Amino acid sequence: MPLPTARVISAAPAGRAWGAGMVARYFVSPHGGRRAYPDITSALAAAARRGRAALVEIAPGRYEEALTVQGEVQLATLGDPGSVVVSRPRGAVLDAFGSVHVHGLVLIGRDADVVGCHAGTLTLEHSEIWAHNGVSVHARPNTSVTLRDSVILHGRALFSGANGLVERCRFTDATDNAVAVIKGAHVSVQGSWIGGSVIHGVRVSGARAQVTGCELTGTGKAAIMADSQAQLTVADCAINAVHAEGIAFIEQSKGSVDGTRVTDAQHGIAVVSGADPVVRGCAFTECRDTGINIHTSGRGRFEDCEVFDAGNIAVFSTKGGAPEVHGCRISRGNVGVAVTDAARGRFTRVEMEDLTSVALRVHDGATAVFEQVRVERCPSHVETRGNSGTTADIADSVLRDFDMSAVEVLGQSRVTLKGVSAERGMLGFSVGEEAQLFVHDCDVTAVSSCGALGFGKGRLVARNLTVTGSEVFGLCGTDSAHLDVVNSEFVDCATAGASFQGTCGGRMVDCAVNGTQGVAVQDNGRVGLVSLRTSLPVVKQIAKPVERPPTIVNNYDGPVFNAEVHGAQLAWNNNNVIQQQTNEDGSST
Incomplete structure (x- = not known):
């Protein structure tokens, strides 16, 4: 919905038409002069009495006044912008009622709304508004305020139920939010710089706003915040060096973010509590914790975004988060994508490379779907762990150059791989503890340890699996794992x-083992080999019976001998003992 167009009154030379009729001109100078008013207030009073469009031209200087402007009035400096200063030690400086235009003034106030638009429209151009412990500009309900090429220091621009346009302005060191759009207001902020706000740069609460081509830096909280079912559109902005989120959507807010770069934030973008934005073509770089953070039932669709050098996790979905991520590129940093704590997510055409930890992590009751994913040069590429509600489906993906494992499935989690290739690493696909791994139409190439491994009580089900060039085993089962492998080739x-090995069991059906070295199968006798095709030998591995150690009974009431003893007479637990010795001649002594 486009913003209503406010009527803008521009300065005009003497004698020319301005507005609907001739403009009455008033000259203000504290030094006097022909037909000069000594202060701005007296000129405004004269203009109000005539009831016509008025141009009040003000000579350079300092004016300590409280201005009430009514009707169709322009206030303009006769010198350079900033040469007229209107100030008060306390309270409001300018209250506007009607159609008011301010050009080139400096307005300074404290502990109040420095500039207030109470009715009609207000335009401030090439002006400065200084607010100490107060609001710089307050646009009240049903008004329209335009700020253009102006500077706002310390205070904030507050649009409450109003329409607004902010163009090429500079907001510095706001003690609150620099721009607040609340209670049904509709505001467009364009080409502006916002820095050093204690809270937010732009806050949109239960209102609508567009933020376009702006730079925001050094905010204490989220640089741009949407809350309370707000509608927020952000485009072509640069956000850097913020203490919290670059952009935050919370409390069922919606909108879009396009072509925006966030650098050095705690979180690049956060989507929380039912919010649901569309984020396209954005870059989140050097974020100290996460690049994209979705939690507490947050949603969102992220298209063609980049996350580089995330301090912890590039894309994080947790505590009920449910994003859709398409065409994302993740490079460097620690963890690529993490879905945890009963969250979910769908990830398509995601590229990841050069991470220091795992690329894809699914933990603790989370559910994730990965399609057309490419991962290169990470220690571990896929890791799942958690209860039986922890699931991951990975399809049409390539995992290359992994230091440890391409896929590791632990706990009671369940993973399904379809059309996944794992190339160059230590261990291809592994499942352990009580987890389950289902493999369909996948291949593993050039691993140093094993192509597919089941251990613990893990269950491996494979159909059309191909393992080529393993330096040890193509397929391995150990402990009490169960392997069900059909129509596969090693x-x-x-x-x-x-x-x-061990007590693992299962079956190999319609499988082939080809090559010129090693053996076809090291068989423990517990795995059924059905229609095995191979020219290599099958080696039976018969488990050796366990030799039980001899039973040793220690009697601590009797004597203990540390060497062989012959001809000894022993007695214990007797009240009377008769000792008799037989001599060599047969006599007794």
Whole structure:
């Protein structure tokens, strides 16, 4: 919905038409002069009596006045912008009723609304508003205020139920929010600089705002905040060095963010408590914690975004978050995508590289779907852990150059892989503890340890799995794992195509082991081998019976001998003992 167009009254030379009729001109000079008014207040009073459009021209100087402007009036300096200073030690400086235009003035106040628009429209151009412990500009309900090419120091511009336009302005060191858009207001902020706000740079609460082509820096909280079902549009902005979020959508707020860069924030963008924005073509760089953070039932759609050098997690969905991420690029930093604490997410065409930890993490009852994902040069590429409600589906993806594992499934989590390729690393696909891994139409190439591994009580179900060039095993089961592998092939595995150890069980059906080295299967006798195709030997591994150690009974009431004893007579627990010795000649002594 476009903003209503406020009537803008511009300065005009003497004798020319301004507005609907001729403009009455008034000259203000504290030094006197022909037909000069000594102060601004007296000139405004004269203009009000005539009831015509008025141009009040003010000579450079300082004026300590409280101005009440009514009707169709322009206040303009006769010197350079900033040469006229209107101030008061306490209270309001300018109250506008009607159609008011201020050009080139400096307005300074304290402990109040320095400038207030109570009715009609107000335009301030090339002006400065200084507010100490107060509001710089207050646009009240049903008014329209335009700020253009102006400077606002310390205070904030407050639009409450009003329409507003802010163009090419500079907001410095606001003690609150620099721009507040509340209670149904509708404001556009364009091409402006906002820095050093104690709270937010722009806050939109139960209102609508567009923030375009702006730079925001050094805010104490989120640089741009939308709350209380706000509608916020952000485009082509630069946000840097903020203490909290670059952009935050909370409390069911909606809107969009396009072409915006956030650098050095705690979180690049946060979406919380039912908020649901659309974020496109944005970059979140060097964020100290997370780049994209969705939690507490936050949602959102993120398209073609970049997250570089995130201090903790590039994309984080937790505590009921539910984002959709499409075409995202993640580079450097610690963790790529983490979905935890009963959150969910769908991730498509995501590229990740050069992380220091895991690329994809799904923990603690979370659910995630990954499609067309490419991961390169990370220690671990996929990690899941948690209860049986923890699930991940990965399809049509490539995992390359992993230091440890391509996929690790632990706890009671469940993972399904379809059309996934794992290339160059230590361990391809692994499942352990009580977790389950389902593999369909996948391949593992050039691993130093094992292509697919089941351990603990893990369950591995594989269909059309191909492992090529493992330096040890193509397939391995150990402990009490269960392996169900059908129509799969293991090629050029150095030690064995498949190795079954411990008490692991299951079956291999319609599988092939090809190559020129090692054995086809190291068989523990617990895995059914059905229609195995191979020219390599199958080696039976018979488990050795466990030798029980001899039973040792220690009698601590009798004597203890540390060497062989012969011809000894022993007695204990007797009241009377008769000792008799037989001599060599047969006599007794």
